Amino acid sequence: MNQRKLFKERKRVRECYEMCLSALGPQSRKVLAEMCGDNQPMDIDDTTSMHDWMGDALQDDEEWETLPGEVRNNADFMLYKLRKRNDGHTWRQRMQNMDENWRLVLPEIMEAYVDWRYSDCRPNADLLPSCYDFEINVFDIYSLETSVHIRRPPEARSVAEAIVMYGYLGTTLINPSLVISLRTLELMFSLRLFKASLSIESVCKVICYLYKTPYRQELRTAISDVFDIYLRMRRIVDKQVLAVLGHDTPNWCALYACPACGYELDGEPPMKWKWLICMDGNNSLKCLATITGHMRGDVRVFEDSDYYLPQSYVDRFADEVQSRRQP
Template sequence: RHDRRTRLQRNEHLHKAWEDQLPALVDQYLIWRHGHDPAMQVDEGLCHVFHVDSIGVFTFTERLAVTQRQDELSNAALIRAGLLGCSPIQPVVAVRLECLELYHQLQRRQSSFSVQAMVKVLCALQNISYKRHLRNQFAAAFDVYLSIKRRIRIALCQMLDRNGLAWRLSQACPSCTFKLAGEVVLSPARLHNMDGNFSAKRLDGSGSADPRTFESDYFIPIADVDRFKNNSRKNPKSGATAGSTCSSNWSAAAKVFEEDKICVFEQTGIFLLAC
């Protein structure tokens, strides 16, 4: 049957299905990662067994049997077995959690190491020909794995009272924010470097098939930033009346004076501040 839904509609249904499962998947992942499941012993007569193809670092297992309890999500049953499915409903392919964690740590140390490169490595280790759908399956499982890790980190930060609006700014740099008794006051006290990443611009409307917003305490919402975009004009500094050709000669700043023109590029919002 031909699927008449748009890509945006398909993605919305997919993300909604995963979002509804995340609380249960987080709980099951913590049980698998840190402890023994007290309900491990159940009546096998009340269980359902389904099969998936399991992808590991060095092994590929076809039709691996997975036991599913009554009223248990299929992906929760997979996590209990150390796997994570590539689809939210009726998964037929699953990736081992150790394999996902390996790629997670590799990407943290080398961000340019792509999903495609990882899947090609796995195919080489298991003597399997690479196909594009393998990359899509691994990417789907990895996205959900990162969502589980983020949910755990958010809950941990809430327990440690590290979730305030200004916590990241005031506590993230110990050498700058923590002072010893009698410590000499430096001048300036802190040094910051900022970059607007103007070269990272993109066409307005690109990426419209995925409307999700990445939640992180490193980012300030665009709506909060836009409240101050005209402050410099409303409250000019005293004495700053001398004309300057710097803004008109600098192509990145010239856009400020061309707001009445049609712009095809969207501001990325990537404005890095480093201490």
């Protein structure tokens, strides 16, 4: 590599490093500064020590090293840095694993969410520090805080529940590195009530703009995953409310969702046409037969609403069409 290419490579690495550094929280910058041998936390605009450290590292790479004879012609040894770890899990498998993991803790974090949302119950600020306390990066569109200190209460049964008690929700269940404030998720939910086409990517870009950090695809994926968990918590709460009101009977939505059609006054005369129903092809919700050997990616079942009929119930009418009736 000549001097010109080496200079361009150093410049590219420095720009990439500065972009990654701008997305770190204060605690992460402090840890990085300690790794670089600097006692002071590294600031985004002050990257002198970072440049020196990178320059030394690149200079060390320029020195020649004589390899032993037994590995000099070993292709596996020479090309090991060029190999990239391939994740053998498909997207469908990752979604299934995430769904099964969250399903186990949803009841307890749902209780913590209800306490946070509908009561003044908050974790005691006078709790003594313990080895279970931790600091984590956060996205909060209201406060624009970059990190939050979570002091795990004794009654918290898991890390996920402790995070929800403080008004946040982790992007992953196990060892989360980022949490989203519940107020931010509630704002996203309210916006999508009036603008259903509002995409998660648009919201993520707004958050990145407010935090002055570059937009990255993995951030959109993380926010999308945590928003799905937030919607599941809300559906569980709504389901419990409907059960208390007696609105959880079979076919209740079809019978009483329209007050004018479903409810009758005492002594009301019967009408000739009691119901007026309009529908289209509704192909987007039909259980269409897939191509042989292919399966849909998301095999989760939406069980928290009676809007969708179970597939086992729909399959009972698979042979109702004349052209497919069995002999």
